[in-house]
Amino acid sequence: MLLRRVVTVLSLTLLAGCTVGPDYQRPAAADGQAYTIPQTTVDDATLNRQMFERAGAVQADWYRVFGSDKLDSLIARALSHSPTLAAGRARLKAAREAVNASQGALFPQVGASAGVSRQRASGIELGIDDPMFINVFNLYSGRISASYDLDVFGKTRRQIERSEAQLDFARYQVLDTYVTLVNNLVATAVAEAGLNAAIDTTQQIIASQQRTLDIVDKQVEYGAAIDADASQIRTRLARTRASLEPLRKQRAIAVNRMATLVGAAPGEFDDPRFAIEELTLPETLPVSVPSALVRQRPDILAAEALVHAASAQIGIASANLLPDFSITGYYSREGLGLGDLTDPMNALWQLGASVSAPLFAGGRLRAQKRAARDQYVAALADYRATALAAFGEVSNSLRSIESDARALRDQRVAAEQARRNLESVRARVNNGAATYIALYTAEAQYQEALLDVASARVTRYSDSAGLFRALGGGWWNADVSPLATPDDAETASVD
Numbered sequence: 001m002l003l004r005r006v007v008t009v010l011s012l013t014l015l016a017g018c019t020v021g022p023d024y025q026r027p028a029a030a031d032g033q034a035y036t037i038p039q040t041t042v043d044d045a046t047l048n049r050q051m052f053e054r055a056g057a058v059q060a061d062w063y064r065v066f067g068s069d070k071l072d073s074l075i076a077r078a079l080s081h082s083p084t085l086a087a088g089r090a091r092l093k094a095a096r097e098a099v100n101a102s103q104g105a106l107f108p109q110v111g112a113s114a115g116v117s118r119q120r121a122s123g124i125e126l127g128i129d130d131p132m133f134i135n136v137f138n139l140y141s142g143r144i145s146a147s148y149d150l151d152v153f154g155k156t157r158r159q160i161e162r163s164e165a166q167l168d169f170a171r172y173q174v175l176d177t178y179v180t181l182v183n184n185l186v187a188t189a190v191a192e193a194g195l196n197a198a199i200d201t202t203q204q205i206i207a208s209q210q211r212t213l214d215i216v217d218k219q220v221e222y223g224a225a226i227d228a229d230a231s232q233i234r235t236r237l238a239r240t241r242a243s244l245e246p247l248r249k250q251r252a253i254a255v256n257r258m259a260t261l262v263g264a265a266p267g268e269f270d271d272p273r274f275a276i277e278e279l280t281l282p283e284t285l286p287v288s289v290p291s292a293l294v295r296q297r298p299d300i301l302a303a304e305a306l307v308h309a310a311s312a313q314i315g316i317a318s319a320n321l322l323p324d325f326s327i328t329g330y331y332s333r334e335g336l337g338l339g340d341l342t343d344p345m346n347a348l349w350q351l352g353a354s355v356s357a358p359l360f361a362g363g364r365l366r367a368q369k370r371a372a373r374d375q376y377v378a379a380l381a382d383y384r385a386t387a388l389a390a391f392g393e394v395s396n397s398l399r400s401i402e403s404d405a406r407a408l409r410d411q412r413v414a415a416e417q418a419r420r421n422l423e424s425v426r427a428r429v430n431n432g433a434a435t436y437i438a439l440y441t442a443e444a445q446y447q448e449a450l451l452d453v454a455s456a457r458v459t460r461y462s463d464s465a466g467l468f469r470a471l472g473g474g475w476w477n478a479d480v481s482p483l484a485t486p487d488d489a490e491t492a493s494v495d
Contacts, residue, residue, distance in 0.1 A: 019154025020322065021315020024161070024308050027294075027383060034290035035395035038402060048281050050401065050464070056286025058296075060478035062468040063186050066461070067280035070272045071189050074262060078185055079482075081263035085181060088174035089485050095163075095170035102163040105156045108148040116140050142341055143332035150326060155319030158312045165309035169302050171483060176298035178482040179473030181261060186465040188257050193274040194458030195251040198451060202244050205447040209237040212440040219436065229437050236444065276457055282464055285401070288471050293394065294387055296472035303379075303386040310376040317369035323357035390470070397467040404460040411456045415449035422446045 037054050063075055079085065120136045151157060213233045220230050259269035294300050329351035333341045340346050358365055425442040428434035468474065475482050 018152075019157050019315065020318040021154070021158055022311055024311040027304065027307065027380070027387075030290035030294055030387065030391065032289055032291070034293075034391040035398065037287045037289075038398060048283065050282065050405065051284050052398070053284050053286045055289050055292070056284070057477060058286050058288065058468060058471050058474035060474040060476075060482070062474050063182060063465070065280070065282040066186070066465075068189070068274070068278055070274065070278070071186065074189065074258065074272060075182055075185050078181055078262040079178070082181055082261065083263050085174070085177055086485070088170075088177045089483065092167075092170045092174050092483060095167040099160070099163045099167050102156075102160045105149065105159070106151070108146050110144070110146045112142075112144050114142045137336050139334065139336065140338055140341055141332060141334045143330060145328075145330040147326060147328045149324065152325050153319045153322045155316055155324075158315035158319060162309050162312035162316065165305050165312060168305035169309065172298040172302035172305060174483055175473075175475050176302065179298060179469060179475060182473060183465060183469035185258065185261050187462055188254050188261065189272070189274045190276075190279065190458055190461045190465065192251055192254040192258070192272070193276040193279060193461075194454060195247055195254060196273060197276050197454040197458070199244065199247050199251065201447060201451050201454060202240065202247060205444065206237065206240050206244070208443045208447065209233060209240060209440065212436055212443065213237060215436050216440075229435075232437070233440055236440075276454065276461070279461060281461060285464065285467055286471070287394075287398070287467075290391060293390060293471065296476060297390050298472065298475070300383070300387050300390055303383040307376070307379045307383050310372070310379040314369070314372045314376055317365070317372040320365050321358065321369065323355050325353070325355050327351075327353050393470040394467070397463060397470045400463040401460070401467060404456065404463050408453070408456040408460055411449070411453045415446070415453050418442075418446040418449040 037052055039052060061072075064072060117139050118136075119139055149156060213230065216230045216233055220227055255269065255271045256266040258272070259266045262269070288296060294304075329349070331347065331349040333343075333346045334348070335341050335343065335346045422439075422442040422445075425434055425439050429436065429439050
């Protein structure tokens with residue numbers, strides 16, 4: 001009868017229980033004024049015009065807009081062999097198991113034990129007041145014990161909520177690694193293409209300067225020019241040759257960077273030798289609205305997951321101030337022989353309930369609750385800072401793409417003027433109205449203008465790729481989850 005009353009009271013207490021602490025609510029989505037989406041970059045017949053598509057879908061394989069099979073192959077290799085991505089996926093699996101482990105606390109904890117011991121007991125230990133009584137015997141025992149935390153105030157549920165939020169944080173960290181990896185590969189490939197163009201143009205400048213120097217040297221030999229003219233060209237030629245090695249160094253660094261990104265040692269990686277002419281500038285650039293951006297960018301979602309975990313921690317700290325209710329019990333048998341364990345007369349059991357509550361902790365528990373609230377405020381501020389930085393990144397990308405188009409237009413105008421000047425000087429040289437020094441100067445100006453055009457083209461491609469990164473990389477539209485390892489039979493959820 002007493003046992004029935006205990007169970008009834010505890011059951012009613014459980015049903016009346018609640019989960020203390022705040023219930024998490026997602027931060028409000030940003031309004032449409034976080035950044036302005038322009039219509040087009042620049043309307044000019046000399047340029048490939050780029051259009052911005054408001055609320056356009058960002059595809060997970062956005063890098064294919066550049067139309068390079070070499071780039072597509074390189075990224076596929078990186079997604080399969082990147083050690084950084086592999087490490088993140090492994091940590092994500094560990095975080096999932098941590099959630100599974102925390103969920104186990106919702107269920108009764110049952111354990112079993114068995115043992116045998118050889119004992120020597122005196123009569124005093126057995127209540128026999130005879131110092132001459134000594135008994136040596138074997139003791140066999142078997143025991144099953146169980147305990148169950150009623151979680152009346154939701155401490156365990158808040159701990160599970162916190163571990164699930166930490167799992168979300170790990171998930172979005174892996175997605176951010178994925179998005180960053182793809183963007184870094186595209187940016188490095190574009191950089192190498194620009195460096196290859198700069199190296200080719202510089203080599204053409206060197207060849208042109210050498211030809212001019214050979215002609216002027218002949219003129220000096222025949223007295224048609226002075227040595228000062230030749231010295232001026234030699235100085236410029238030496239400086240041009242000196243500028244070639246830094247470009248080669250930068251290209252080598254870019255190639256080595258590609259190697260490490262795809263998970264290969266530099267010595268085992270073949271240079272793809274990207275060329276800017278092989279890349280296609282995307283004509284349409286999708287742009288997510290601000291309210292969608294905060295639900296797509298992995299770094300914002302990771303910051304939100306930390307806010308959620310901090311909110312759950314407040315509930316845990318609040319529950320620590322309240323009583324804990326639990327049910328415990330055990331059933332065991334003991335005997336001097338194995339056969340005695342089957343005798344019900346040797347059975348022992350116990351079933352009970354317990355409650356524990358903090359009475360005095362020197363203010364420690366309340367301080368922990370206040371600290372949890374402060375950590376929540378800090379996490380929320382970090383979230384807002386991350387979102388603002390993301391809005392700024394998108395806005396900067398949009399403005400950069402607009403500026404890049406205008407800069408490329410102006411550089412092309414300058415190159416065209418330099419080309420016309422070069423043609424004019426050549427005609428005057430052929431008519432004897434200008435010297436080869438003037439021709440050399442005109443050629444140098446034209447070649448340097450071509451370098452500026454190539455640099456402006458690379459910047460335009462690079463900033464176009466940066467926009468996709470700023471928008472979150474499109475991972476949510478992937479056919480196969482970026483969270484799944486290459487050997488996974490099933491695709492992990494990205495919801």
